[in-house]
Amino acid sequence: MSLMNKRKVIQVFEYQKLLFEEDGTFESRHWKALSLYNEKYGNKYFTLLHNGIKFSNYVGVIQAGNLTIEILPKIDREKLDSREEKARWHNILLQMLRECRLIKVDHMENANLQLKSNSILDIYIAMFLQEVEGLLRRGLIKKYQKHTANLTTLKGKLEFGKHITANLIHKERFFVQHSIYDNKNLFNQIISEALRIIPFLISNTSLNDKLGRIMLDFPELSRLKIASTTFEKIQYDRKCMHYKPALDIAKMLLLSYRPDITGGSNSVIAILFDMNELWEEYIFRKLQHLNEDGVEIKRQQSQHFWQGSSTLYPKSVRPDIVIRKGNQTTILDTKWKLIPDYKPTDEDLKQMFVYNLYWKCNHSILLYPAVQYHLETGTYFSFSQQEIATNNCSVATCNILDQNNELDSGIGQRILHQILFLSNK
Structure with a gap:
């Protein structure tokens, strides 16, 4: 049963509370469905309150029954209820997902205004249906x-x-x-199973029409029980590589979908992204796209630092981004959180000290989002005496928005310029 005509949409920001007595849109039945879903995933997406939920650092979309909740990132805690702010951060999130290749560029550019104003879930469903249309035109694998x-x-x-x-x-x-x-094979059966759940998720008339046309052309296949191990069985070759975009989205939809086992209409699906990981990926790609001569930019390189006598595998440390130019190495660690008075935590500073030690570099940078640019450099003390060593860590904040409050396309150039300046001091 499609819930198109009954769909309600709420937009909130990360770490915001949503209470079900405020306007009646968020009801106790939604709370119950979300609590079961959150428990299944280790209670990492939000915290349950007695009369609502408090969101965490995950952004994206959760759909529970007829309610869609879009969770948006935010670097400024002011104007949380402003419709303009929510629209701006909705678009910023979409642009960050596109930059990180979590939404394809052509789908973003071809999306009509009605679709772009709807939830992120609609966009992923539109991407999936467009990929399936392409498979049907090309001919399904036999x-x-x-x-x-x-x-x-x-x-x-x-x-x-x-x-x-x-x-x-x-x-x-x-x-x-x-x-x-x-046509009865794993590739087509997974596509078929994803198509079967979409009527329960759709909130857009044009998508519903497109789904109807696809279902008429897609063959009837026997049911397949989906689990994470299902996707481990997929083996791509040159004849079926064109299936990968559709199967990637199908995996996202199917593994995050929790049907209402009571037979009601409170099924849950969530497409959520850890904002710390998204921020790291975004900054890395912005730096990598610069192709600066003589500058090498790598990410998440690990080094072992501890091995227990009874443990099979050693413990490792892994900074977010490693930047090298000549014989100079700089560690960049991204943190998506607001820091009061530009003061990092002891834990963050100790972490950067370890990176400096193991990567033999004299400078590391903690990068946080903020409304304003700020840079402050501190120096670690030496091991032996209370004297200053040549081991530094800078605390930097940067605004991901430009002067027009749009996503700043030049953020990578500014960050790299600052890194190279600090490494040459």
């Missing part, structure tokens, strides 16, 4: 399947044991195993 049957003609390999047992009286039949070349 594979040979082994099939066992009791036929009136000898076809394929005769199964002697089963043939004698089944056809002792029916001499005119043959129990055989033969191959059938058809």
Whole structure:
């Protein structure tokens, strides 16, 4: 059953509270459905309150029954209820997802205004349906399947044991195993299962029409029980690589979908992103796209730092981004959180000291989001005495928005310029 005509949408910001007595849109039944979903994933997406929920550092969309909750990032805690602010950060989140290749560029550019104003879930469904349309135009993959049957003609390999047992009286039949070349394969079955749940998720009329056309053309296939291990069985080659975009989205939809097992209409699906990981990925890509001569930018390089006598694997440390120019190495660690008075935590500073030590670099930078740019450099003391060593860590904040309050396209250039300046001091 499609819930198009009953859909309600709420936009909130990360770490904001949503209470179900405020306007009646968020109800206790939604709370119950979300609590079960959150428990399934280790209670990491939000914190349950007795009369609502408090969101964490995950952004994206959660849909519970007829309610869609869009969780937006925010670097300024003012104007949280402003419709203009929510619209701005909705678009900023979409642009960050596009930059990190979590939404394809052509889907963003071709999305109509009505679709762009709706939830992130609608955009992913639109991406999926467009990919499936492309598969249908190209022709669905067919594979040979082994099939066992009791036929009136000898076809394929005769199964002697089963043939004698089944056809002792029916001499005119043959129990055989033969191959059938058809659409029934893992690739198409996964696509089919994703198409089956979309009617429960759609809140856009044009998407519903497109889904109807696709369902008319897509073959009826036997049901497939989906688990995370299902996707581990997929093996791509040059003949089926074009399926990957559709299967990636199908995986996202199917593994994050929790049907209402009571038979009600409170199924839950969530497409959520850890804002710390998204921030790191975004900054890395902005730096990498610069292609600065003589500058090498790598991410998440690990080094071992501890091995227990009874442990199988050593413990490792792994900074977000490592930047090298000549014989100078700088560690950049991104943190998506607001720091009061530009003062980092002891834990963050100790972490950067370890990075400096293991990567043999004299300078590291903690990068936080903020409304204003700020840079402050501190120096670590030496091991032996209370004297200053040549081991530094800078605390930097940067605004991801430009003067027009749009996503700043030049943020990578500014950050790299500051890094190279500090490394040469």
